[in-house]
Structures are given as structure tokens and as C-alpha cells.
Amino acid sequence: MLWVIGSASLFGCDSATPVASESGYRISIVSGDGQVAGSGAELPLPLKVRVAGEDGAGVAGVRVRFAVVGGSGSGRLVDSVGVTGFDGMTGVRAAVGDLGDTLRVDATIAVVPHVRGRFSAVAIQGPMVSAVTPTDVRAGDTVSVSGSLLGGMGALVRFGDAAAGPLAGATDSQIRVIVPACLAAGTVTLTVESGRARSAGRDVSYADRRITIPLQPLDFVTIPASQLAGCVELPGDGATYLLAGQFASAPIGVPVLHPWRLGVAGTSAGSARADAQARRLLRPLLRDAQHAFDTYARRVERSVAAQARAERRTSALAMAQLGEAPVVGSVRTFSVVAATDGSSFSSVGARLRYVGEHVMLYTDTSATGYTLNQLQSLVSLFDGHLWGEAVNAFGAAPDVDGNGRVIVLFTPAVNALTPAADCVQRGYVTGFFYPIDQLERARGSNRAEIFYAIVPDPAATFSCPHTEAEAVRQVQGAFLHEMQHLISFNEHVLARGEAAEDTWLNEGLSHLAEELGSRYFESRYPAPLGRSTSTQLYPDSAGPFIGPLLLNAYLYLNNSVQHSVTAYEGTGSIEERGATWLFLRWLADQKGDDITRRLVQTSRTGIANVEAASEERFPSLFGDFSLALFADSLPGVARAAVPARLRFGNRSLRLIMAREAVVAGFSDPFPLATFSAPPGEALRASMPVGTMIHAIIPGDQAPGPVRLSFSTPELAPFQSQLGAQVSIMRLPP
DSSP: OBOOBSOGGGOSSGGGSOOOOGGGOEEEEEEOTTEEEETTOBOSSOEEEEEEOTTSOBOTTOEEEEEEEESSSOOEESOSEEEOOTTSEEEEOEEOOSTTOEEEEEEEETTEEEEEEEEEEEEESOOEEEEEEOSEEETTOEEEEEEESOOGGGOEEEETTEEEOOOTTOOSSEEEEEOOSSOOSEEEEEEEEETTEEOOOEEEEEEOOOEEOOOOTTOEEEEEHHHHTTTEEEOOTTOOEEEEEEEOSOOSSSOOOEEEEEEEEEOOSSOSOOOOOOBOOOOOOOOHHHHHHHHHHHHHHHHHHHHHHHHHHHHHHHHHTOOOOOOTTOEEEEEEEOSTTSOOEEEEEEEEEEEOSSEEEEEESSOOOSOHHHHHHHHHHIIIIIHHHHHHHHOOOOOTTSSSOEEEEEOHHHHTTSOHHHHHHHOOOOEEEOGGGGOSSSTTOOSSOEEEEOOOBTTOSSSSOBOHHHHHHHHHHHHHHHHHHHHHHIIIIITTOOOOOOHHHHHHHHHHHHHHHHHHHHHHSOTTTTOSSTTOSSOGGGHHHHHHHHHHHHHHHTTTTTSOSSOOOTTOOHHHHHHHHHHHHHHHHHHOTTHHHHHHSSSOOHHHHHHHHHTSOHHHHHHHHHHHHHHTTOTTSOGGGSOGGGSOTTOOHHHHHHHHHHHHTOSOSSOOOEEEOOTTEEEEEEEOTTOEEEEEEOGGGOOSOEEEEEEOTTSOOOOGGGOEEEEEEEOOO
């Protein structure tokens, strides 16, 4: 389930809490234990816990109760209940009591009260505020704070949750600060933090200054989170807005979750309560085996890049002098990787069955699997169409053996890469190019461009069973997918002597390569030609290429909060692959299909590559892409009326997702998660970078101006490298 929540009050009863056995819950303290604060002051950090299941993964939607169980009774909790987010974490604020008192707080799971964690905090002699001048303030005013033990230049003054540092000349008895911008108008509590202690609060009256952005229906804009804190305001008057909060960046190192708060301030005409929605997350069979091998191959590309570049410089002339293709019917021995971690190899004898202009076909002498007609059909497709589609879209393939051709090797050694017992849960490896083959001096190298692919195995002789029809269907898209990887390695590493492409963009381009096969057959068989049923959007021959992409995209839209466009976790989930394909599909529709050549024929990688190829900043691209996911084909609005920037070329997103729902047996015709965000409420969750959250400000609940904020849960600004921003679109009435 996917939960996005504003506060515990969003859930009226415990029925929404996931059911678990008593032994299935684990609670641990994340932060907030052992704090100190000035007597009577609120603790600097919230009391935060994490609830996990038996597998150690965080559990969302669990209600946690907090209660004071020790101390003089003068300490207090700001709230007594929290509900866990995506990462299993929740927390509350607390304040210590009298000087020297120790506050003790227990956190217990509501449905399993004996599972608990305990916090303690001590009240010490902290900052004491005696006077604040003036007490009526506006953004940019200078305020003087008088008192004792204020901390001088090391102090931090907070206006509510907004922090301000002291101006020069601060002492223990007096501090001057500039009032921060974009606070909520009205009474604001001022506190002083010094060391680990916080003073009791003093109230000041704050008058705001705001900038209004008048958006007409279908107008859109993206605003950095830092500028939202500069008092941006949207007109209300019944207008309905789509919001997309995002982290428009790529991770540095291992992706981590970043907690956030998307706040909507203003006068509400409704009940001032957001309806946090639970979504059923779809968990299909994951093709982890293929994805794992893909990830391993990308890692190998990076590790052998330097050696490949050096060898190419010293042997280019010798390779240019080669070129004679072997004779059809001749037998060659290949070294085929026999483990998905590259730790072992098999020796495979194979017979040359076909020599084309661009492709040579070998079949394993021990087991061919395919009929002669199937082989002829496949090599005709590879040699006559798919090879050209890939080269035209991305660039030149390498030619380390000098014969001007790519070898296709059908061998059960590929089937055997996945044990039969693993196929049900992990899927299987369909086909691959192996980067080691680009090296002249490396264990296992065949010194050739080789696409290794499975063979039909209905009797499950080598691994799990594969029918002839299944094998033929799978290898078609795999050939294009792997051709892009081969070309990318050549263009980045061998031709330009630079690093291999980042995994997320490399894999995304390979999924875009799969779509080339569909587009070829779509143009060859316009509707209603080539279709088994009248309800099909695509001809039968396009299915092997477009089908997996549509499933990936559907699953991504179902959970865009957790799955990133720019960060593959582990082997890259189906959802992440759907995300990168959708982003690159939209990008090509905006910038022209030749952008794929610009993305591959370059020394740049990752986001820098996207920005150079598109001649546009990534935050701008990512922001408008996030809106296009919702706005591409709005119900009740002519598609041509939607700005072209927010559309996917000739693929109507809602139409193809509705068809995918029918094909896959899903109930939701358009799975993009959107959440209600009426004025007076906030959505909270955690996301890795490259993700987004979609929310709608309902017009019937926004009679007055609307103010947005996108910040940490503690209302602090995000680190700049996260690329935090909010895209806004005014929806038609």
C-alpha cells in the first residue's frame, strides 16, 4: 500500500492500519533520544521511530502512540499519535519541563501495545529570552532579542520553524536577526537555540509579503522549493491546481530516501482535512535475472573501459585489415559466460547458418531449438530491419573483429544462466552482449560483437521451459535493447575514450531502442491492418517490442513516489525502467527523435548529457515531464488544446494505459497516483531523487489565495543538490 499523510487525524480509525501478527512488528528509535533543552522549551529534534516487519523493511500506515511515562509532569507532547510513512518512520514533538527534570516518553504500536521504544530528555539551564523588539514584524525587518545565555554568534533564532542566524556583534545578552520571508501571517513563536538547549517561546506578530502568480487554465510553471519560501501565492477563487513536487536530480552514491512536506496554506472552504489515499501497489513477476545481468554488464563496461580504450588505440590498424567472413556451415568455438557474475565460462561449439549484410547467425551444435523457418524469419528481421533501426537511431556499432557484422549466437548456455528453480520468482536471462568480448586480452573474450540469446526448450532440458513462440517473441526486443548497449559502449568508450554511460540513462535508451521495433511495425501495418482483434492499438508484430514497455510504464505510474527516473536501485525495478522509458519518450517527442543520437554520440553522461543534448536545464525538463504524465490527455479536454510541451507525441498516455489495464487485467484505467491537498493541510512522505508526488488542490475548497511550501518535515529548506521543486498547472474548470 502507498500512503501519503498529513497528520494522524487523517485516519478516523485503526481499520486502515495494515494487519500484522504481534511478532511481526519491530519498533526502533531513529532520532530524538537523549536530548536536552532549556526548561519549558520544545526539544530541537522530534522523537522519531521506525516500524519494520519481520523482513526488516519499513511498514507504512502503522499508528504509533506516544505517551509521557516519567518526569515531574511538567513536560509535554505536542502530539500523541503518529502514522508511519513509506519508510516506516513517524515522530512527534515534545517539550521538557522544569529545570533538572527528566522527561520520559514511550512509543508503542497501537495494535501491539507491548512493542515499544523509550525516549528520555533533560531540562537544563538554557537560553532565557526577556524581551523582543519590535513585536510587530514583516519579512526583512531587524529584530533585537534580549536575555541571558543566548549563545552569541553561535545561536540560532527560530520564527516558528524558520531559522535565522544572528547578525554581527551578537552576545550572550543580545542578538539581532533579520526576520525570514514567507511565514504564515499572524502570531509566530520566537525561540533561541544555543548549543543543545532551546529557550521558551515569545510571540511576535508577523505580516507577510507575497508574490501572486496568475495562471489561466492550462497554464503551467515550475518553481524551485527555495523560491516557494519567497512567498509565492496562487489565486484561489475556485481554481483547481495540479501540483507535482519533485527531486529533479540524480543520486551521488547509493540512493537514499529524503523526507519531505508539501504544504498548502490558505483559507479552506471545506473541512480542512486532506484525504490521504491508500493505493494498492501492483507486484507483478519481476524479471530480476535479466535485470541483474544487465546491471552486471553495465558494471563490467565501466571496469574495462580503460583497457578497451588502450587496446583500440594500439590495434586499430590491424583490425582494419581484417574482413573476410567465414563460410556458411563452418563451426567455431565460443566462450560463453556461464554465471551471472562472470565467474565462469562454457566452451560452446556453434555452426554458422547465415551471413547477411550486417548479421551472422550461429546456432549451438548441441541444440538449435528453432525451426529453419523461425531462424530465417529472425535473421531476416535482425539483418534487414532491426540492425538498421538501431544504428540509425543511436550510432555505429564497434567492429573489433573487422568483419563489419554482429554475430547472433543462439545457445542453451544462455538458458542455463538461470536455474530452473529461480525462473518462477526471478525470471530468466533472454539475451545479452558481453562487454568482455570487446577486449583482445581478457579471459572469456571472443574478440567479436556477439548477441547471445536463448533457444526454445519446451521440455525444460536446460532450465525452465520455453516454447518456440515465447523464445521468438523474447529475443526480438532483446536484440534491439542490447544493440543500444553495444553502440553506447562504442560511442562513449571506444570512439571518444570517455566513461560508459550512467546506468539509468543507458538502460532507458535501451528500452527506447525496443520501441523502435514497435514503431517499425506500426508504420508498416497502420490500423486496422495486422491485428488479430479490432480492439488492439498495435499490430501483432509490434507486441514483442511495445508490450513490456507499456507494462513497465503502468507499474511506474502506479507508484511514481517510490521509483526514480534517475536512480536505479539494485538491478533497476520494472517501475524504474518504465520511468526512464516514459521520460525519454517524452523528451524525444519534444526535441525530435534525433536526440537519441546526440545522447549516445557524446562523451557526456547522465544529467549533463541530457542537458547538453536537449539544450535545456534538467529541472525544467523534469518539471514539465511530471505535469505531462497527468495532462497529456485530460478527460473532457481536446488533446490538441493541451500545450504541446505537456503531450507525448502520437502516444496518448491515458489511452495506452487504459488498454494496458485491459490486457494485464488491472482495474484502474489510469494508474497515476494523485492526492488531495486542500488548503490548510500538508502531504508528507519520503522519496529518493528522480521521483515526484502528484496532488490536486480542489477548487471548491480554495475560495481564497493559496500558498505553497515544499520543505523537510521540520520546515527547513532542502539541500540544493536535491533539485527540490514544485510544478504547477491550473486545470480547466
